[in-house]
Amino acid sequence: MDNLLVTIAEAKEYLRIDGEEEEPLLASLISVVTAHCEDYLQTALSTEIPLPVKQAILILVAHFYEQRIGEAIPKVVYTLLSPYRAHQW
Template identity: 50%
Template sequence: MAELLVTVAEAKEYLRVDGDGEDKLISSLILMAQKYVSDVLKWDVSEDKLEPPIKQAILIVTEHFYEERSGADVPKVVMTLLRPYRNVGW
């Protein structure tokens, strides 16, 4: 399994989730959020490159995937946080 750059405990605090009943779901959502953020950045995010705005973006996307299971668009603030770190080029 890929490394979680945001712990389940951190995500649960951000989501305001008590108990352990949704830990597997939250762990899966963190991994999906990390993949989403990496795709936007166009580079693989890792622990040594995890700037605070990138970590915040992972938390926001995790929350979005948790709350909006209908396929709604990811909040625009995510792009605002990630734009300075995005690898843009040919």
């Protein structure tokens, strides 16, 4: 899990989580969210990502962490990602 674009420490800070109990869940959420963002962007993300993309990942990790009943993804996530989307015709 060393190849996460957003670290567990960054996610814990964003979510204001203390302790280590939630780290496995956060690592899983970061991986799932990163895959979702790559799918939306239609490109693989490298280790150097633009700040808006990183913010979108953090927002979506927080959303999945806090809303575990399947609520819609906040529109701000796609607003942040859209400028970086690879358009294939």
